[in-house]
Amino acid sequence: xxxxxxxxxxxxxxxxxxxxxxxxxxxxxxxxxxxxxxxxxxxxxxxxxxxxxxxxxxxxxxxxxxxxxxxxxxxxxxxxxxxxxxxxxxxxxxxxxxxxxxxxxx
Numbered sequence: 001x002x003x004x005x006x007x008x009x010x011x012x013x014x015x016x017x018x019x020x021x022x023x024x025x026x027x028x029x030x031x032x033x034x035x036x037x038x039x040x041x042x043x044x045x046x047x048x049x050x051x052x053x054x055x056x057x058x059x060x061x062x063x064x065x066x067x068x069x070x071x072x073x074x075x076x077x078x079x080x081x082x083x084x085x086x087x088x089x090x091x092x093x094x095x096x097x098x099x100x101x102x103x104x105x106x
Contacts, residue, residue, distance in 0.1 A: 009046050010037035010070040010077050011053045012084060013062035021088045022062060023077075024053040030062060034088060035076030040067075 023037035
């Protein structure tokens with residue numbers, strides 16, 4: 001059974017073409033940058049965002065859509081859990097590898 005999350009949330013998925021972690025935006029597109037994500041504050045907004053995002057799962061653009069806990073950062077939303085930060089950025093030991101070595105992301 002899925003755990004009920006509280007507080008603001010963002011939607012995370014993986015692109016099917018390259019497997020990259022991506023975030024659903026208010027423009028109903030996908031971004032590699034968490035700061036671009038649609039920060040849904042209440043359950044009604046979260047469900048609306050989830051329904052819109054699931055359309056791209058049906059058309060095989062993304063897979064594994066999930067709402068994740070988020071916090072408002074200085075530049076915009078960010079994942080609240082370290083697991084999702086690592087999933088988005090890459091390895092934490094060698095900063096010259098992974099997505100963080102590429103800059104802002106693709």
